[in-house]
Amino acid sequence: MQNYAMFSGSGGWVLKPEGYRTIDTRDTQDDSKMLGTSNAQKDASRRFTLDLSVQILAAQQLPSARHPYIKCELHVETPQERQGEKIENGGRSKDGEHKRRTKVSKTLDFAGESLNFHAIKDVAPALSFIRFKVMDDVLGPDELLVWGCVRLDRLRDGIRFLHLQDAHGSETDAVLLLSTQIIFGKS
Numbered sequence: 001m002q003n004y005a006m007f008s009g010s011g012g013w014v015l016k017p018e019g020y021r022t023i024d025t026r027d028t029q030d031d032s033k034m035l036g037t038s039n040a041q042k043d044a045s046r047r048f049t050l051d052l053s054v055q056i057l058a059a060q061q062l063p064s065a066r067h068p069y070i071k072c073e074l075h076v077e078t079p080q081e082r083q084g085e086k087i088e089n090g091g092r093s094k095d096g097e098h099k100r101r102t103k104v105s106k107t108l109d110f111a112g113e114s115l116n117f118h119a120i121k122d123v124a125p126a127l128s129f130i131r132f133k134v135m136d137d138v139l140g141p142d143e144l145l146v147w148g149c150v151r152l153d154r155l156r157d158g159i160r161f162l163h164l165q166d167a168h169g170s171e172t173d174a175v176l177l178l179s180t181q182i183i184f185g186k187s
Contacts, residue, residue: 049121051182062108
């Protein structure tokens with residue numbers, strides 16, 4: 001899902017953010033005069049404190065669902081990733097700290113329910129994602145109906161449609177109507 005968001009609309013490749021690219025030092029006389037440029041991942045790109053509010057207004061063309069709800073996950077680098085430290089479970093986490101969900105709805109109208117992420121520190125927009133999963137609240141494990149994922153640097157304020165893919169990543173006619181407010185402050 002994040003891979004889709006990273007490369008969507010890019011023709012299959014994306015230039016690494018500045019600071020993550022290798023610097024060719026063969027043409028420089030003195031490597032120490034590189035104007036303080038650091039190749040360390042922790043210093044590679046500008047980071048911000050994020051305040052994000054997403055209102056779920058409605059859904060259209062969802063696959064048959066009796067009790068839909070939306071799980072929203074914000075994926076950002078952890079401090080361990082920035083420092084190059086070993087990450088437990090290979091980076092997989094069942095209980096991430098940036099997860100929200102709507103109430104179960106009996107219709108496709110989510111009445112502007114807000115999902116808020118406040119004061120998330122050290123966010124690199126080009127390397128961070130917000131994922132929406134539309135789930136069906138059923139007996140046993142809930143069923144993934146459709147999903148959508150957006151890179152934060154491509155997310156804009158205002159009302160918009162988010163086109164959704166099925167569980168296998170194929171395009172569908174399903175969309176979410178969202179109202180977003182995103183604020184990047186000083187980190």
